[in-house]
Amino acid sequence: MSTTAPRPVTLKTVAQHVGLSPATVSLVLNESPVADSIPLETKERVIAAARELDYRPNYLARSLRSQRSFSVGVLVPEISEGYAAGVMGGIEEHLLQEGYFYLVGSHRFKSDLLDEYLQLLRDRLVEGYVLVNTPIERSPGLPAVAVSGRRSIEGVTNVVIDHDCAARLALQHLAELGHERIAFFKGHPGSLDTEDRWQAIERAAEALSITIRPELTLQLSSKLDELAFTPEDGYQEGYVYGQRLLATGEELTTLFAFNDVSAIGAMRAFLDAGLRIPEDVSVVGFDDIQSAAFQNPSLTTVRQPLREMGTIAARLLLDRLSGGTCPETVMVAPELVVRGSTGPSPAGQRARPKRRVAR
Amino acid sequence: MSTTAPRPVTLKTVAQHVGLSPATVSLVLNESPVADSIPLETKERVIAAARELDYRPNYLARSLRSQRSFSVGVLVPEISEGYAAGVMGGIEEHLLQEGYFYLVGSHRFKSDLLDEYLQLLRDRLVEGYVLVNTPIERSPGLPAVAVSGRRSIEGVTNVVIDHDCAARLALQHLAELGHERIAFFKGHPGSLDTEDRWQAIERAAEALSITIRPELTLQLSSKLDELAFTPEDGYQEGYVYGQRLLATGEELTTLFAFNDVSAIGAMRAFLDAGLRIPEDVSVVGFDDIQSAAFQNPSLTTVRQPLREMGTIAARLLLDRLSGGTCPETVMVAPELVVRGSTGPSPAGQRARPKRRVAR
């Protein structure tokens, strides 16, 4: 019933109320084994009093004494970005279930900012870190789980998408549609997923006897820490690289982009150039961001189960904190979402800029 | 240099190191007025020692003693959603600058969950709340700032977009393009912005002599707490309501949607029905979410400066915490972003489903 009133209900208050010592009350409320010898009747009295007074243990005091903060630090490049937000949703879901909270820092790929946050979070006594698409150099000194991490760092568990599976799904889909001249966007040099994904693509291409043509392979080149990190930049980049692809004059029947934003940007470039999707060019993205489904045409893409990855990361971290052991890597399965942007290869027909058709 | 080692550098450590008492060290490091009489030379010795030992005050101990947590609670409907994520970006920016961290809870519009989070955050001794699109019934008992709040609640400052300005911008734009038969999507019944926005639209329409036709006005009706709150649901809803609009058989030349996701869904419905945008129907959204710019056609919309709203909210809260006074409402200005989805009204021509044109 107290709304704005001070809240002086401490252990001592409860103790006085039942005529026992604070120690006893603490033992009872925490169901300590030491309290085994306390008769049920007393325990119930204590519990009843606590409930009645609406006693809530002081988090700071408890944590100070027990040296546990029930908090973890989450590091992301930038909160207001789809990938990070998706993963955070999952992290939250699990953490809160277990009585933990998390503190977030966004480092924008600046390593000094990152170091500062690691320190600040540590000062806050977080018990561990979840690193979302966050490039760290060395062990952060606390248990950590990385989502979409790249290197294997001592003591850091990685939750990654199964890139081999992803590449296979996408390329197989394209192969079945008869595509042979496939263009690729490689990821940004600094992004953790870039290398793994690319190698997986090479392997899958090999297995499916698909030729990767260097002249159709473009690496998204913006320096990560120079981007403002709004997705607009990503779209813009995709648009520019889409144009660049067309400008090479090389024949292509499909594009497998590094992610959805660049795929969508490229689609736009293709459409502007008068190409039809998927009749002239098919496009496959990666991630399945929220607007992928409502592009026109809707985007075929490889979905990353972001939320699930977050949940898994949180679970792994908590397991580890409670003494459990952690695998070095946990893979999650991607899923191919086939929508309107992919279709049969225009057999033998060259995909080149034509006159603008509409708009 | 210590990586995983325990960190036993406490005040006492530093004190011993300089041969003084912990009290003195504390006074010096905190630049307490009591330390005025301490000679500079001593102070410097203390500071040097602290730096040398890399002393970092224990957050829990400090907070326990001073009864300040340097944390605020942020409540959002769901993190992985564009609106909330955008605002959070701004909140973070300001808070971290001031040495604060924040704890997040997402309530999915379930009021019991919301109450629980308010309590949990309070247990964590947050000093105040930022409520993002979060419907509260009564004062939460701590200083609070609401972003996109509706009711005026004692002690809660509201950061809202200037709906009158927004409505005027959008309707004026449409009026200048010659539109008269304007369809509207009203927001969900439970959403805080719905009512304000609608009233603003009514006022602006009146001022511009625009007729609001009930037969062209649809209220998005999903119960908020029944949605899974993925934007997909929003798109889907927009799609369905777009179809429904066409099914009425009423003539319309433009749609002013409640938000971008529903606008995009409706665009899709219109395109599927063979209408051209903007030649046959214009569409205006609200929010300027990230994918608005890369729709085809790109979406004209009223942008909410989400990040800025977050920053302002954080600033207001901290001001209030440090004893400052707070206005009851702070308005931020929206901005009309004109893109490809709006064009001149098809004079006198009826916008009705025709045969499908492309695709």
Added chain:
DNA sequence: TACGTTGCCTAAAACGATTTAGCGGATAGG
């Protein structure tokens, strides 16, 4: 010599919990 002052610093009490060591009394075992 006695009595303020001032300058420099510290003892000790919070803050609110957890946890260990152990105290008195009753009961049981030898």
Added chain:
DNA sequence: CCTATCCGCTAAATCGTTTTAGGCAACGTA
């Protein structure tokens, strides 16, 4: 009858700070 054990509980230390109320010298003044 003496000791060992158990029962039911508590005193007190501890976590690492902040902060108040002084203490002790030295110095100046009367």
